Amino acid sequence: MEQNLRSSMNVVHTWAGVVVGAVLFAVFWMGTLSVYDREIDRWMAPMTRVAMPDKPVSFDALRGTYDAAVTAHAPSWTMLQPTERQPVVRIVYRDGPEVLSRYFDPVTGAPLPDTGTWAGTRFFYPFHYRLHLKAWDIGEWLVGIAAMTMLLLCVSGLVIHRKMIAEFFTLRTRKKSTRMVLDLHTVAGVLGLPFNFMVALSGLVILSITFFPSGWQSSYPNKQSFNAEAYSAYTRPKANKPGTLMSFDVLAQKAEQMWHGGKPWAIVVQHPGDAAAFVTVYQSFDLGIVRSAPAIHFDAATGAVLHQSKEMRPIAKAQRFISGMHQIQFRHWTLRALYFALGLFGCVLILTGFLFWLQSRRRNHAAGPWSGVRVVEAVAISSTAGIIVASVSFMVINRILPLGVSFMGIERYALEIWVFYLVWLATLAHAWWRPQMAWAGQCRAIAVLAVLAVVLNWMTTGDHLLRSLATPHLWPVAGVDLGLLALASGAFGMGRWLLRAERPIRSRAPDLNRVSSHA
Amino acid sequence: MRDIVYLLAAFAMSYLAFASFALAQKRHWQAATGAHDGKLADKRVLKIGGIVCLAAGCAIVLWREGVDYGPLLWVTQLTVAAFGVVATLSLRPQLLKPFAAVLPRADRQAFR
Amino acid sequence: MAERITTDVLADGRLTTGAVRWWFVALRILVIIVGGYVTASALVAGSARILPLAGLVRSEAVALASMCGFLVYLGLLAWGFAQSRLINVILGLLLMATVGVALMLVPGGG
Numbered sequence: 001m002e003q004n005l006r007s008s009m010n011v012v013h014t015w016a017g018v019v020v021g022a023v024l025f026a027v028f029w030m031g032t033l034s035v036y037d038r039e040i041d042r043w044m045a046p047m048t049r050v051a052m053p054d055k056p057v058s059f060d061a062l063r064g065t066y067d068a069a070v071t072a073h074a075p076s077w078t079m080l081q082p083t084e085r086q087p088v089v090r091i092v093y094r095d096g097p098e099v100l101s102r103y104f105d106p107v108t109g110a111p112l113p114d115t116g117t118w119a120g121t122r123f124f125y126p127f128h129y130r131l132h133l134k135a136w137d138i139g140e141w142l143v144g145i146a147a148m149t150m151l152l153l154c155v156s157g158l159v160i161h162r163k164m165i166a167e168f169f170t171l172r173t174r175k176k177s178t179r180m181v182l183d184l185h186t187v188a189g190v191l192g193l194p195f196n197f198m199v200a201l202s203g204l205v206i207l208s209i210t211f212f213p214s215g216w217q218s219s220y221p222n223k224q225s226f227n228a229e230a231y232s233a234y235t236r237p238k239a240n241k242p243g244t245l246m247s248f249d250v251l252a253q254k255a256e257q258m259w260h261g262g263k264p265w266a267i268v269v270q271h272p273g274d275a276a277a278f279v280t281v282y283q284s285f286d287l288g289i290v291r292s293a294p295a296i297h298f299d300a301a302t303g304a305v306l307h308q309s310k311e312m313r314p315i316a317k318a319q320r321f322i323s324g325m326h327q328i329q330f331r332h333w334t335l336r337a338l339y340f341a342l343g344l345f346g347c348v349l350i351l352t353g354f355l356f357w358l359q360s361r362r363r364n365h366a367a368g369p370w371s372g373v374r375v376v377e378a379v380a381i382s383s384t385a386g387i388i389v390a391s392v393s394f395m396v397i398n399r400i401l402p403l404g405v406s407f408m409g410i411e412r413y414a415l416e417i418w419v420f421y422l423v424w425l426a427t428l429a430h431a432w433w434r435p436q437m438a439w440a441g442q443c444r445a446i447a448v449l450a451v452l453a454v455v456l457n458w459m460t461t462g463d464h465l466l467r468s469l470a471t472p473h474l475w476p477v478a479g480v481d482l483g484l485l486a487l488a489s490g491a492f493g494m495g496r497w498l499l500r501a502e503r504p505i506r507s508r509a510p511d512l513n514r515v516s517s518h519a
Numbered sequence: 520m521r522d523i524v525y526l527l528a529a530f531a532m533s534y535l536a537f538a539s540f541a542l543a544q545k546r547h548w549q550a551a552t553g554a555h556d557g558k559l560a561d562k563r564v565l566k567i568g569g570i571v572c573l574a575a576g577c578a579i580v581l582w583r584e585g586v587d588y589g590p591l592l593w594v595t596q597l598t599v600a601a602f603g604v605v606a607t608l609s610l611r612p613q614l615l616k617p618f619a620a621v622l623p624r625a626d627r628q629a630f631r
Numbered sequence: 632m633a634e635r636i637t638t639d640v641l642a643d644g645r646l647t648t649g650a651v652r653w654w655f656v657a658l659r660i661l662v663i664i665v666g667g668y669v670t671a672s673a674l675v676a677g678s679a680r681i682l683p684l685a686g687l688v689r690s691e692a693v694a695l696a697s698m699c700g701f702l703v704y705l706g707l708l709a710w711g712f713a714q715s716r717l718i719n720v721i722l723g724l725l726l727m728a729t730v731g732v733a734l735m736l737v738p739g740g741g
Contacts, residue, residue, distance in 0.1 A: 005713055012712045151705045156712075191601045194594055201701060208697040214676035215697035218735055219689055230690035288587055315691040319698060325591060332588055334526055338595040345602065 006160055013156040017353050018376060020149045022383035023131075025350045027143055029387055030128035031199075032343030035328065035336055036483075037120030038085040039476035044398045045103075045115035046461045051473035052087045053106040059248035059267055061109045062091060065102065066245070069093040070273035077269045079248075082106040083286065084331065087473065093272075116403050116412035123394070123417065129203075137210070143203075144211050150200040157189050181359060185352035188345050195342045196349070202326035205319060206291075230316045232309035234297045236276055243275030244301045251303055255281040255296045258308065262294065269300060278306055286331040290317060291324035347384075354380040369432065378432035385442035386427030388491075392449040392484070393423040399456035443495030450488035454481045525583045526596070532576030533600035538615055539569035541604055542622070550612035551619045561623045573597075655717075662720055663711035670728040671704035677734025684737070 033040065042049050062079060069077040074093040082088055089104040101122070103112040117123075126132060133139030189196075209216060209223065216226040227233035252264040265284035271277045277300035283293040297306040312320065324330065328339055358380060361373050397419040405412050431438040457477070458464040468478035541547045543565040549555055580596070581589040607614050675696045682692035707727075711720045 004715065008713055008715075009709075148701070148704065148708075151701070152708050155705065155709050187602075187605055191598055191605070195598055204701045205698050208694070208700065212672060212675045212697045212700040214672040215679045215693045215700065218676040218680050219683075219693055226690060226693060230694055289591065313688060313691050315687075315694045315698075319694050322698070330588075332592075334522075335588060335592050335595065338592070338599055341599055342595060345598075 009156040009159040013153055013160060014357065016149050016153055016156070017350075018357055020146050021350055021354055022379050023142060023146045024150060025347060025384050026131070026387055027128055027146055028343060028346045028350060029391070030124050032340060032347060033120065033391065034125040034128050035340045035343060036476075036479065037125045039479055040120030040124065040395075041086070042476040043457065043480040044117050044119035044395060046463070047112045047115065048086075048088045048103055049461075049463065049474060049477060050087050050106060052082060052084060056081055056263070057089050057104075057106055057109065059252055062089065062104060063248070065091045065093070066269065066272060069095075069269075072096070074272055075270070077272045079267045081265050083265070083284065085476070088112065113403060116401075116405075117398055117416055118413050119398070123420075124391070140207060140210065144207065147200045147204050151197065151204075154189075154193055154197045154200070158193065161186060161190065181352050181355045185349060185356055188349040188352065192342060192345045192349055196346050199326060199343075199346070202322045206323040206326060208319065231292070231312065231320075232295075232307070234278075234280075234295075234307040234309075235270065236278060236306070238271045238274050239276035241275040242273060243277055245269070245272075245277065245279075246301060246303050248279070251279055251298050252281055254298070254303065254305075258296060258305075259283065259294060265293070275301070277301070285329045289324040289330050290320045291327050291329060292317075292320040351384045354384060374432070374435065377435050378428060378438075381431035381435070381438045381442065382424065382428035385439060385446065386424055386431065388487075389427050389442050389445050389449065390420045390424035392446060392453060392487070394420040395453045395484075396449055396456060399453065399460050439498045440495045443491045443498060446491035447488040447495065450484040450491065454484050457481060522583060525579055526592075529576040529579040529583075529593075530596055530600055532572045532579065533597050534603055535618070536569040536572035536576065537601050537604040538607075538618060539565045539572065539622075541608060542615065542619055543569075547608055547612070548619065550608065551615040553613065553616070558624050560619070564623050659717050659720070662717065662724070663708060666721070666724045667704055667707040667711055670724045670731065671700050671707055673728040673731030673735075674703055675700040675731070677731035681734045681737055 059079060065079075066077050072093065072095040074095060076093065078090075078092040080086070080090040080092075087106060089106050089109070091100075091102045091104065093100055103115065104110065105112055129143055130137070130139030131142060133142065204211065209226070216223060220226040220229075224233070224235065248267055252267065255264050256262065262283050264281045266282040268280045268282070269277055270280070279298045279300050280295050281298070282295045285291065285293050287293070292312065295309045297308070298304065299306055328336060358373070358377055394416055397416050401412055401415060403412070405415070407415055410418065427438075427442055430441065434441070454465075461477075463474055463477050465478060465481050468474035468481065542551060542560055543562045545559060548559055576597075577593050580593040583589075584592050678699070679693045679696040682696065683689050687695070707724070710723070714720050714723075
């Protein structure tokens with residue numbers, strides 16, 4: 001019976017890994033990049049590389065943008081104070097179908113030039129949690145399915161290797177053996193198990209109300225009533241009559257008093273310009289792990305307090321804590337670096353899983369282009385090495401395209417995204433057409449492009465490494481440059497190792513009956 | 520600045536803990552010391568020492584970071600330390616030789 | 632073309648030299664994945680309604696049940712794939728789903 005369990009879990013692990021591996025790597029890779037999404041923003045939008053101001057910005061100073069939002073009939077208007085990781089003022093409101101995100105200098109209040117890029121926070125991060133597929137939330141559901149499969153992969157992996165857990169140091173990587181890939185996969189899996197399991201489960205918990213609607217549906221008439229009771233969410237409908245707005249700074253002052261000194265960080269106005277408009281003042285999200293901030297809602301015209309968020313009850317707070325463990329909005333540089341490292345280990349886990357599967361079903365020399373192995377191999381290469389090539393290309397093209405440019409009606413930010421997807425598609429074609437050289441070739445492409453990105457940053461902004469390391473407010477730029485260089489050397493080394501590892505296998509006759517599971 | 524020193528100390532504790540657990544095994548002991556003369560480490564001392572190091576690292580982290588960030592930070596740095604030991608053992612096991620040199624050998628307790 | 636999957640362990644009943652009808656395997660997978668989700672949802676709904684009877688505030692019960700839903704679903708997936716007979720999976724899921732629905736119908740719940 002025990003042997004049956006292990007072999008059935010082996011089958012589950014293998015098939016689940018092959019089927020969702022591509023999506024899972026994309027989610028893990030984009031998630032790892034998202035750890036430093038705001039730093040990538042600084043790198044890709046050089047006009048936002050400013051120092052933190054000494055004092056907070058007056059909310060009323062940007063009243064002009066609020067009036068613009070009213071004219072545009074925007075459903076809401078948001079203003080964010082500068083933070084350490086995003087030292088510029090940010091205004092967000094919807095103009096028709098488009099979401100406008102504008103940055104302002106935190107000292108002078110002058111508008112900064114349009115960034116023309118979606119960079120980390122608007123491209124990499126949303127890619128991570130919904131694959132940029134917004135219709136019917138299909139992207140979120142796909143990511144959710146991938147996350148559930150990740151949990152199943154963790155459990156099945158544990159069952160397969162449970163004898164090894166006690167001696168996991170024995171699973172050291174053997175450099176000269178082709179079983180190094182399996183060893184690396186097992187080590188990454190066993191050591192990374194707490195983190196990978198936590199990150200997948202916490203990611204799901206963020207959307208627990210979306211993924212298990214049966215919970216609130218059995219007890220509440222709608223989602224809003226649940227959110228109101230659990231999280232002190234507040235809303236009121238439009239009056240469809242024009243209304244006035246009092247001073248933001250007065251409201252922010254009032255909120256600070258009510259919070260006994262807690263600093264206001266964000267202001268959101270719902271129904272701008274309407275008689276029923278209300279202003280919500282939030283504290284910062286980076287104060288602790290809990291993914292929530294105290295909020296006070298004021299009437300826009302009179303400033304009367306409509307609602308103050310209450311202290312959450314324990315289980316609601318736990319949900320926000322677990323969410324916070326995933327979204328890491330808190331201010332803790334060491335923890336952030338550790339998450340980045342462990343995210344990379346997760347990427348290595350998925351990559352070595354693919355490599356091991358491909359090695360144990362070695363390509364038959366006679367296998368046609370439509371054979372299962374060939375298809376999986378092409379998908380595996382493009383979804384791992386390929387997506388990294390595309391990501392670095394995204395950053396390279398960002399440095400090449402001039403600001404304000406557009407082509408055939410496509411705006412600059414969309415052009416960057418086009419390049420990302422076209423490069424990604426090209427890696428798929430390359431991997432399918434030339435599978436033998438694809439791994440090493442794409443690794444080398446990553447190395448070249450990453451170095452090119454660092455050089456282009458120097459050429460286009462003048463913030464080379466020596467300068468950015470010496471200037472505190474440019475440390476995010478230095479970090480991204482150093483990360484790119486580390487990626488380049490890692491990819492270069494990986495490419496060389498892959499070339500060495502491939503040679504003995506390709507020269508042997510294909511053996512499709514090789515060990516396909518780790519006994 | 521002080522925080523970095525404490526965190527490095529906690530990381531060193533975690534690293535030593537995992538190194539101890541690994542060196543309790545024959546294969547890794549021989550890889551680290553390069554000696555195949557059958558003299559192994561005192562396993563009990565290594566395992567207990569490892570647990571003490573783990574506890575020490577945990578205590579340092581919880582003391583400096585509090586109950587909010589502490590557990591999360593401890594678990595994540597633990598994982599990275601474990602990866603570090605695995606990397607050391609597979610790439611440069613000789614780096615652990617100085618550590619192995621100060622550990623008590625099993626044969627010295629033979630007369631117990 | 633449909634590839635033959637040689638998976639003795641997932642097989643049920645009659646087998647011929649290791650080969651399995653592919654549609655049977657597909658059916659198994661569908662039952663476990665979809666049936667498991669439906670059953671987990673039923674258990675989430677049921678516990679969300681019954682936990683308030685144990686003194687938990689209604690919104691807390693819903694939050695707790697929804698979060699635990701993922702672990703319940705994971706358990707059902709692992710259990711389902713570990714079973715050697717499809718009929719066991721179907722009966723087990725039906726039983727647990729019925730429990731969930733029954734808990735939902737308990738009067739005086741949240």
